[in-house]
Structures are given as C-alpha cells and as structure tokens.
Amino acid sequence: MTPAQTRMLDALSSRLDAKAIVTDAADIAPWLVDWRDRYHGRTPALLAPASTADVVAIVQAASEFGVPLVPQGGNTSMVGGATPPSDGTALLLSMRRMARIRSLDADAGLAVAEAGVILANLDAAAQGQGARFPLTLGARGTATIGGLVSTNAGGTQVLRFGTMRGLVAGVEAVFADGSVHDGLSALKKDNRGYDLDQLLIGSEGTLAIITAATLRLVPGIAARGVAWVGVDSPASALRLLRRLQAATETIESFELLPAESLAAAIAHVPATRAPLTGEHPWHVLIEATAATIDGEAPAALLERLLGGALADGLAADAVIAASEAQGEAFWRIRDSLSASERALGPATQHDISVPVDAMPRFMIEASAACEARFPGTRASGFGHLGDGNVHFHVRAAPGTDPARWYGEDAPVVTRFVDDLVVAAGGSISAEHGIGQMKRAELKRLSSPARMMALRRIKAAFDPLGILNPGKLVALAPDAPAP
Amino acid sequence: MTPAQTRMLDALSSRLDAKAIVTDAADIAPWLVDWRDRYHGRTPALLAPASTADVVAIVQAASEFGVPLVPQGGNTSMVGGATPPSDGTALLLSMRRMARIRSLDADAGLAVAEAGVILANLDAAAQGQGARFPLTLGARGTATIGGLVSTNAGGTQVLRFGTMRGLVAGVEAVFADGSVHDGLSALKKDNRGYDLDQLLIGSEGTLAIITAATLRLVPGIAARGVAWVGVDSPASALRLLRRLQAATETIESFELLPAESLAAAIAHVPATRAPLTGEHPWHVLIEATAATIDGEAPAALLERLLGGALADGLAADAVIAASEAQGEAFWRIRDSLSASERALGPATQHDISVPVDAMPRFMIEASAACEARFPGTRASGFGHLGDGNVHFHVRAAPGTDPARWYGEDAPVVTRFVDDLVVAAGGSISAEHGIGQMKRAELKRLSSPARMMALRRIKAAFDPLGILNPGKLVALAPDAPAP
Structure with missing residues (x-):
C-alpha cells in the first residue's frame, strides 16, 4: 500500500461503515481478473460504498490524496474496463452494495435503480408490476446497472428499444471533485445546455462515478413469436428484415448466423437439433412480441409475413416455434454461439x-x-x-x-x-466499449480531431486522472497508449 | 469594423467565393433581429459558406484573429440564440447556403442533410420517396437542420419518435480549431468513447459549428386519424393517454388545452368552430397514424379506443375527424394557440x-x-x-x-x-434552449456541479470563446450572466 493510499483509507475509516473497506487479499482476488481472464490487476483495497454519500466521501478522499479509483459493477467487461492497473496504484470501487431499486412505477414506465442493481433483478422487479426492462444480454444475472450505463450496453434486443442510451432517462453521478450530478428527474424534454447524462452514458467510469439511473420500462410481454428462417445470403436476410419492419413494429430480435455457426452449436450443445430440415447457407432467428393479447398473435403475424416472404423468394424456408419450449430451444442455439465457436x-x-x-x-x-x-x-x-x-x-x-x-x-x-x-465507415467497438483492450486501436484509427476532443473532455472532468486510469483515453495527449 | 475583423475578412477574401462575404448593411439587417423581436444585434459582416471546407477556413480565421462567430440557420430561435451581440464584435455565420441533401435513402431510413436545409424541404424530399421526417414545428418552412440539431428541437410530434436527439444518427461539425468531426456514418451501435454527436446536439453552436447531419426517416403516412376529446382535468387526460399508449404505438400527438385557450382560438381565427358541442374544462387533440393501409385504420382505432374510454368515464365526449379537412381544422386550432393567446x-x-x-x-x-x-x-x-x-x-x-x-x-x-x-423536478427550458434569454435563470437555478460541468465543457471545446459568445454558458466561471 502506498503512503497516499494508507492516508486515504485512514481518513475514510471514520466516515464509512465496516463493510465499506475491504483489505483481505482473498476477498479482493476475484475482482482483480476480468471476465475473459485476459487482464490481471492489483490493489491493496476494495471500497464498497453503501450510498451516494459514501461515494462522495470516497471520491473526495481520492481527489485529496491523489489515489485513482477503478469503478466496478458485475465485472463482466469484455475489454478489461473494470480491472485495476497491475501496479497496484489504484483502489477498486465496487458498486455492488448499492443495489436498491429506489422506485419502480410501471404506469409511468420508469424505475430508479442504484448502480449495483443486477440487470436480471431489475427486470424481475419490473415484471412483478406487469412491465419489463427490455435490454438483455448473456451476463444479465451478473452485470449491474452502473456498468451497463457506463458502457452503453447493447445485447440481443436492441432492435426495437435501443441500447442503454435509449433506455436511460437520467443519471446520478459523482464528479471527480465530489460534487453530485443529479439528473434522475425523468424529463422527456430538457434543453438546459449540454446533455451531461448523454455524455456520461458510455464514458466507462472515466468522467464520473455513476451511482444511480432512471430507466425506461416497457409493457410486459403478453405473447411472443419466435421463428427460424433459412436464407441464401446476408443481403436476403436484410431484405427480409426491411419487409418485416415495414409491416410491423413488433420485431425485437433479428439474429443472423452462417451455417457453420449453427453446425458448431449443434456439435457443442447437447440435445440440440437444427430447426430446419434442409441445408441453408445462412439462418435467421426472429422474435416478435406483443404487449396485449388483443389483435393478431405475434406467432400468427410472423407466420403470415414469413409466408409472404417465402412466396416472394426472400426466404428459403421457415419454421415458427410451436411452443415456448421450442422458442427457448431456438434461443439456446443463438446464445451458445460464442461458446461453441470458442470450442473450435x-x-x-x-x-x-x-x-x-x-x-x-x-x-x-x-x-x-x-x-x-x-x-x-x-x-x-x-x-x-x-x-x-x-x-x-x-x-x-x-x-x-x-x-x-x-x-x-x-x-x-x-x-x-x-x-x-x-x-466501411464502421466502429471497432459496437457494444463492448474501449476499456484497456481497444485503446491502442482507438488511438491508431481515430482522427486527430476526435482524439483531441476525447482528451479534452477527459481533462475537463478528471484533471487529476483519478477516475478509471488506463481506460478509454489517456489524460495527457502524449501519453503512449498501453 | 474592428482591425481584427478587417484582417480576418482580408484573409478570407481569397479563400471564399464572392457570395460568401456580405458586408452590405441592408442585406445583413434582417438577420440581426430575433424571431420574437426581443434581441437586436450588430455585425459588420455576414459570412455565408457554401461547403464544409468554407466553414473550416472561416473558423480557422476566426480562431487566428480572435473574432467570434454567431452561427445562424433560419433565425427562428425563441431565446435569442442566433442573434449576435449588440457590440458588433462578432460576425454572423449564416449556414443557409449549405442547403444540399447529400443523400436520401428511404429503404435505409436515412438522409444526410447539410445544416442549411429547411425542415419542410427535407420532409418533402423524404415524402418523394415514400418516407418522411417526423419532427415538425410551427417554423418548419424556415427552420434549418443545423439549427434544429443545435437546439435539440422538439415540436408537436415528439411523442412517438422523440426530439431531434432521437432522430439524429450522426453529426458533421467543425471544431474551434478548424478540425472536422466526421460523425455522419449512421451506426446504430458505436461505443468508441464519449458520444461527441450527442454532446453537440443541443449545444447551441457554442462547442462547434454543425455543418451536416445524418437523420433518421420513418415510413410515410398511409392513413391518419385525428380526434378531439373533452375531458374534465389534466389528470384524466393523462389517464386517457396511458390507456391509448398501452393499446397502440401509433399515437403521434396528444395535445392538451384548457377551455379558455380554445375560446381564444375560436375568437382569434376566422371561421373556426369548437369541435365539440358541449362545454368541457379541458380538451385533447389526438393524432394516430399508420404506415400501411393493412390492418385497422387509425381513425377506426381511435374510435374504438375512445369509445371504450368514454364508456369507462375517462373522457366526457369525443369526435373523430370525418375527413382530412376536418382533421386539418382541428390542427389549425392547436397551431393558433400561441398567436391567439398573444392577442389577449x-x-x-x-x-x-x-x-x-x-x-x-x-x-x-x-x-x-x-x-x-x-x-x-x-x-x-x-x-x-x-x-x-x-x-x-x-x-x-x-x-x-x-x-x-x-x-x-x-x-x-x-x-x-x-x-x-x-x-417539481422540472426544466426551465423544455425545447427552446437557453440562448441569451434564459442564461441568468440557468445560472441561478442550476447546481454548482452542473454549472461547473457546463463551463468546463465549453472551455475544453472553445478555449478562445469564438463560438456563439453570450449564449448558454459563459466561458469564464466568474463572468456575470448577461
């Protein structure tokens, strides 16, 4: 432990409860390795605030003593974004104790969740009131709201409701000087200058510590339709998607995979069968949902629309899941693609x-x-x-x-x-962020105008460099990328 | 003209075409007064770039000679946001010549429009391909895309598709040092650090000069339903809205007005009649649309849903417009509310x-x-x-x-x-922005944390204070609000 870290923890010990300062190496160890086991960090202490006031005290102390903080939620970053530096200079700031859903109002379609609330728990609470939180991803049982907001997470249900950026109505965060940004009020229109909430979404903990967020809920699912479609090419798949989207707003997922990925999944996952009997070079998994049982059922809608697509040659074959279980089986194939490809x-x-x-x-x-x-x-x-x-x-x-x-x-x-x-005019990070892993490539491939803007924002919000050092962008223009 | 302005125009005269530098006072005069005739500015010259390269040259010169620029589109700001300072120190930067729609693809649902494209022209071009641009407001025949993006404009059709923030897929802008931010590539997912596009949307020309934007189009309207409903209170109106939104996603407008506003409109607008025969303390104008003629027509949908609402006591009376003309008449009442109230x-x-x-x-x-x-x-x-x-x-x-x-x-x-x-946890500027008019109130009513963040962002992007001086936020922390 550096002398500055010792002084900082001394100063905090009288302001935080006993659970908030963890120095037992065995308790800290699980949080020093990233989800993919690529980055290994070190730290002498993990701080676990129970409230926004605790976070204020911690950030003020970090600022006073010049000790960097690495915020961490469920530690499911795919780019090493929540792993501390290996030199032990930073402290871990675990947000997992801040796990309260402060409010949830299905009629208003809003929930206020603290940073440490686990995604699946928020969705379960919303479903308890007939609503749902529509964003989902593989790590839903582990990933936290703070991490999801900080990384503008995506997932398999983005098509209809967007990424976290589209689902966050407001953010509460602690700036590097310990001042609190209270943006939780859920205003659908608010033009009071630069949108600080939008700036913090996706900033990977490098500009402020997000402590809570107001999130949009959508009506719960009353009926679902899942289809598996064989197509001859990605171009046909996109034409099919356009056709479906022109006819209905209920398409929530449209996942494309090549035949070899399907084959890998079938080989890798026990008791998995190909949804279609024939061979197709490309496959699409489609999900449509309805919030009420009035009107055409999503499965019937998919059957009608896909029937037309088959007749017009936009698809080669298609099957509608006949039951929830069959729909789940289709999804199991999709969800196992990464793991089954790794096995190759x-x-x-x-x-x-x-x-x-x-x-x-x-x-x-x-x-x-x-x-x-x-x-x-x-x-x-x-x-x-x-x-x-x-x-x-x-x-x-x-x-x-x-x-x-x-x-x-x-x-x-x-x-x-x-x-x-x-x-191709694309992005080297669609949904995982930059973290540690993509910093060098971000720097190599971004325009000087963009890198300058990123650095200036970083310097404006974190002039001392105490917020998630080594992630996203370097504070000083000339610091080498790692 | 100040010596610096003279030197700047001299330097630019060889780099810009003849139309790009306007110094005739009569030609400039119309652009020195704001839409509401509250702010009167002065400037010795109006600059009218024809391309992004022209804007780069102008901004570089402004930076070199320390001459501030006031960007202006249709000059329809409601808060004096596009009026130059009265001391003549700044030059007007009119974006109206940059009026090209660079591309428009209805299938992809995207258009790239330069800053000077007029809103109504973009929508007309989209409609020519069977699509539309769904944001609309009273000044649609004058307001430009650059201004609408810079102010995150709203309007009467925000309910379904959101404000400009929700409709902008990317931004091209020139930073204060003359470097170009090219964010036009329409990526639905892009997590390469801080979202510069989102930061520039709503920044009122104080961080960069927006030169073009990629905008989302939606399917054209195949059928429309317009209804006028009498309700007993705003609370009933909101319950009615929730009921409608739970049943359909097609509600695009839901405008509430008190009886006295209706009376003022009827008195003010020739040949206007009350849509309902009885007296009601509050009225609601509702519009639903459909992109196809398949399925239930929006008018029939509204009739069915409002019938249920009447039966359940959520509404006191309702009428569905029997024709496009009657629907337009309902809208004319709504659109005349501001003018008719002013007449009082x-x-x-x-x-x-x-x-x-x-x-x-x-x-x-x-x-x-x-x-x-x-x-x-x-x-x-x-x-x-x-x-x-x-x-x-x-x-x-x-x-x-x-x-x-x-x-x-x-x-x-x-x-x-x-x-x-x-x-009430609200915003003193829902859709008009801050401009000159609301600066003092913004400063008075914002937390120190928020004001500090705004100022630091301003200083990071415009350290010399050459971009739209006197608007939104002061560059120096201690400068008094005007």
Whole structure:
C-alpha cells in the first residue's frame, strides 16, 4: 500500500461503515481478473460504498490524496474496463452494495435503480408490476446497472428499444471533485445546455462515478413469436428484415448466423437439433412480441409475413416455434454461439459495426479478405444484423499453436479486421466499449480531431486522472497508449 | 469594423467565393433581429459558406484573429440564440447556403442533410420517396437542420419518435480549431468513447459549428386519424393517454388545452368552430397514424379506443375527424394557440417540462399559485402533455401597461414560475434552449456541479470563446450572466 493510499483509507475509516473497506487479499482476488481472464490487476483495497454519500466521501478522499479509483459493477467487461492497473496504484470501487431499486412505477414506465442493481433483478422487479426492462444480454444475472450505463450496453434486443442510451432517462453521478450530478428527474424534454447524462452514458467510469439511473420500462410481454428462417445470403436476410419492419413494429430480435455457426452449436450443445430440415447457407432467428393479447398473435403475424416472404423468394424456408419450449430451444442455439465457436480452437473476436445497409456486403467481403490474407483461417460473423453489429471471428488455421496465435498472430489479425471496419465507415467497438483492450486501436484509427476532443473532455472532468486510469483515453495527449 | 475583423475578412477574401462575404448593411439587417423581436444585434459582416471546407477556413480565421462567430440557420430561435451581440464584435455565420441533401435513402431510413436545409424541404424530399421526417414545428418552412440539431428541437410530434436527439444518427461539425468531426456514418451501435454527436446536439453552436447531419426517416403516412376529446382535468387526460399508449404505438400527438385557450382560438381565427358541442374544462387533440393501409385504420382505432374510454368515464365526449379537412381544422386550432393567446394582451410565456406524471398536478397548482401571487393575472398551460412539456403562460391583469409588464413584472413572474418548475423536478427550458434569454435563470437555478460541468465543457471545446459568445454558458466561471 502506498503512503497516499494508507492516508486515504485512514481518513475514510471514520466516515464509512465496516463493510465499506475491504483489505483481505482473498476477498479482493476475484475482482482483480476480468471476465475473459485476459487482464490481471492489483490493489491493496476494495471500497464498497453503501450510498451516494459514501461515494462522495470516497471520491473526495481520492481527489485529496491523489489515489485513482477503478469503478466496478458485475465485472463482466469484455475489454478489461473494470480491472485495476497491475501496479497496484489504484483502489477498486465496487458498486455492488448499492443495489436498491429506489422506485419502480410501471404506469409511468420508469424505475430508479442504484448502480449495483443486477440487470436480471431489475427486470424481475419490473415484471412483478406487469412491465419489463427490455435490454438483455448473456451476463444479465451478473452485470449491474452502473456498468451497463457506463458502457452503453447493447445485447440481443436492441432492435426495437435501443441500447442503454435509449433506455436511460437520467443519471446520478459523482464528479471527480465530489460534487453530485443529479439528473434522475425523468424529463422527456430538457434543453438546459449540454446533455451531461448523454455524455456520461458510455464514458466507462472515466468522467464520473455513476451511482444511480432512471430507466425506461416497457409493457410486459403478453405473447411472443419466435421463428427460424433459412436464407441464401446476408443481403436476403436484410431484405427480409426491411419487409418485416415495414409491416410491423413488433420485431425485437433479428439474429443472423452462417451455417457453420449453427453446425458448431449443434456439435457443442447437447440435445440440440437444427430447426430446419434442409441445408441453408445462412439462418435467421426472429422474435416478435406483443404487449396485449388483443389483435393478431405475434406467432400468427410472423407466420403470415414469413409466408409472404417465402412466396416472394426472400426466404428459403421457415419454421415458427410451436411452443415456448421450442422458442427457448431456438434461443439456446443463438446464445451458445460464442461458446461453441470458442470450442473450435483459437480465434480473434471482433465486436464491430458498420451501417446496416453495408453489413451484408461487409460480412462476405471481410471474410474473404481475411481468409486470403491469413491462409488457413476461417472468418465469419454472426449477430445483430438489424443493428449493423456482428461479432466477427477469425479462427486460426487448424493446428496453430494457441500461444503463437494469441501472442503474435491475433494482434495482426485484429489490426487487419479493424482496418476493414474503418474502411466501411464502421466502429471497432459496437457494444463492448474501449476499456484497456481497444485503446491502442482507438488511438491508431481515430482522427486527430476526435482524439483531441476525447482528451479534452477527459481533462475537463478528471484533471487529476483519478477516475478509471488506463481506460478509454489517456489524460495527457502524449501519453503512449498501453 | 474592428482591425481584427478587417484582417480576418482580408484573409478570407481569397479563400471564399464572392457570395460568401456580405458586408452590405441592408442585406445583413434582417438577420440581426430575433424571431420574437426581443434581441437586436450588430455585425459588420455576414459570412455565408457554401461547403464544409468554407466553414473550416472561416473558423480557422476566426480562431487566428480572435473574432467570434454567431452561427445562424433560419433565425427562428425563441431565446435569442442566433442573434449576435449588440457590440458588433462578432460576425454572423449564416449556414443557409449549405442547403444540399447529400443523400436520401428511404429503404435505409436515412438522409444526410447539410445544416442549411429547411425542415419542410427535407420532409418533402423524404415524402418523394415514400418516407418522411417526423419532427415538425410551427417554423418548419424556415427552420434549418443545423439549427434544429443545435437546439435539440422538439415540436408537436415528439411523442412517438422523440426530439431531434432521437432522430439524429450522426453529426458533421467543425471544431474551434478548424478540425472536422466526421460523425455522419449512421451506426446504430458505436461505443468508441464519449458520444461527441450527442454532446453537440443541443449545444447551441457554442462547442462547434454543425455543418451536416445524418437523420433518421420513418415510413410515410398511409392513413391518419385525428380526434378531439373533452375531458374534465389534466389528470384524466393523462389517464386517457396511458390507456391509448398501452393499446397502440401509433399515437403521434396528444395535445392538451384548457377551455379558455380554445375560446381564444375560436375568437382569434376566422371561421373556426369548437369541435365539440358541449362545454368541457379541458380538451385533447389526438393524432394516430399508420404506415400501411393493412390492418385497422387509425381513425377506426381511435374510435374504438375512445369509445371504450368514454364508456369507462375517462373522457366526457369525443369526435373523430370525418375527413382530412376536418382533421386539418382541428390542427389549425392547436397551431393558433400561441398567436391567439398573444392577442389577449401582455403575458409571459414559459417553455417548461416536468416529469410526465407530475404534469397534471403541476398545471393546476402552478396556475393557482401564480394567480394568487400576482392578483388579476390568469395562468394556464397547453401543449405536449405526453412529453411532460407545456407552454405555460401568465397573462397580465386586464389594463396592465405593457411596458410596465415587460419591464418590471415579467422578470418577477418568470422567476416565480421557474422556481415552481424546479421544485417539481422540472426544466426551465423544455425545447427552446437557453440562448441569451434564459442564461441568468440557468445560472441561478442550476447546481454548482452542473454549472461547473457546463463551463468546463465549453472551455475544453472553445478555449478562445469564438463560438456563439453570450449564449448558454459563459466561458469564464466568474463572468456575470448577461
């Protein structure tokens, strides 16, 4: 522990309760490794505030003693965004104790949740009142509201209701000087200058510590329809999506995957069967929902619309899940894609986006370009076609030594893929953020105007560099990317 | 003309075309007075760039010679946001020549429009391809995209598709150092750090000059239903709205007005009749639309839903417009409310918002509080109940001298109303922005944390103070508000 850290903890010990300062190494250890086991940090203490006032005291002390803080929720970052630096200079700021849903009003469609509320718990509470929180993702049982807001999380249900940015009505946060930004009032229109809430959403804990958020709820699901469709290409899939969206606003998911991803899932997940009997080069999982049982049921709607699409040659085959269980089985295939692809051997994974219309061509051309540039590799993407966001994977040639792949090849492959993404007008981080992992690429591929703007915002909000150091953007213009 | 301005124009004269530098006082004069005729500015020159490269040259010169720029689109600001300072130190930067729609793709639902494109022209171009741009407001034939983005404009159709913030997919802008932020690529998911587009939306030209935007289009209207409903209170109106929204997503407008506003409109607008025969204390104008002619027609949907609401006592009476012409007549009443209220005599107008659920109570209690505090006045609100945004007016007691009212009473009334708004967790500027008019109140009523954050952002982006001086927030913390 550095002398500054010791003085800081001394000063805080009289202001926080006994559970708020954790120094037992065994208790801290689980929170020092990231979700993907790529980054390993060190810290002498984990701070666990129970209230916004506690966070104010902690941030004031951090500022006074010059000790950086690394905020952490469920520790499910895919880019090392919540792992402290390995030199032990920063303290962990765990928000998990702030797990209160301060209010939930289904009629108003709003909930105020503290940063440590787990996503699944918020949704369950909303469902208890006939509403729901529509954003969902694999880590829903672990990820927290604070982390989801800080990273502008996405997921598989973004098509209709958007990412966290579209679902946050307001933010409460503690600035680096300990002052509190109270933006929780849920105003649908508010033009009092720069939108601080929007600036904090997706800022990865580098501008302020988010302590709570007001979140939009939507009506609960009364009926659901799930369909599996075989198509000949990503371009056909996109035409199908446009057709469906022109006819209905109820499409919540439209997930595209190639035949080889389906094959991998079937091989990897016990008791999984292909939803369609024939062979198709590409597959689409579609979900439509309805908030009431009045009107056409979503399954009937999908059957009607997909019938028309089949007749017009937009789809090759389709099946509507005949039961909730069959719908769940379709979703299990989708949800196992990442794990089943990992079982195929070493690969690089790229969370990328391009304009929706450009995605079909990108998927075909980028795969071909990767496989040509790195002989023996297999490249393919799957995911959220309607969001212009796929998870693009490049699998090492069979027999490649994993250590060599990850040590030498993967960075080269990553830069190659990122260059293709930028050339297509896309983003090298669609939903995972920058964290530690993508800082060098962000710096390499962003315009000087953009990097300057990011750095100036960082310096304006965190001049001492105490908020999540080493993530997203360096405080000083000339600091080398890690 | 100051020596610096002379040197700046000299430097620019070789870089811009002949139309880009206007120094004839008669040509400049129309642009020196704001829409409401409250602010009168002065400038020796109006600059009219034809391209983003022109804007870069102008901003670089402004930075080099230390000459401030006041960006202006259609000059329809309600808060003096586009009027130059009266001391003549700034130059006007008119964006009206940049009026090209760079692209429009109805299938992708996207258009790229330059800052000077007039709102009505964009919508007409979209309608030419079977789509539309859903935001609309009274000044639609004059207001420009650059101004609408810069002020995060709202209007009467926000309920379904949101304000400009929800309709902007990306922004192109020139920073104070002349570097260009190219955010036009329409990515639905992009987590590469702080969202610069979101920060620039609503920044009122004080952080950068917006030169173009990528905008979301929605499907054109195939059928429309317009209804006029009598209700007993704002609370009943809100219950009615919730009922409608639970049953359908097609409600685009839900405008509330008191009986006296209707009476004023009928008195003011020739050949206007009350839509309902009976007397009702409150009225609601509702519009629902459909993008296809499949399914239930919006008028039939409204008739069915309002029939249920009448049966359940949520509404007292209702009529569905039997024709487009009748629907237009209903809208004419709504659109004439501001003008017809102005005809009743001197008043203060407040563009305010509170949380939607708090609005019914606010409308009743704030009116009563104003009338009690300022005897003889009449206070009432009308407008966008579903957005929690009404235009709240306090009319002077009969016989009040207008000069005295505007000179002495109005500022006191404004502070009183603003205090009520803040006490209700609301915003003193729902859709008009801060501009010059609301700067003092913004400063008076914002937390120190918020003001500090606004100032730091301003200083980070415009350290020399050359972008729209005197608007929104002062560059230096200690500069007095005007």
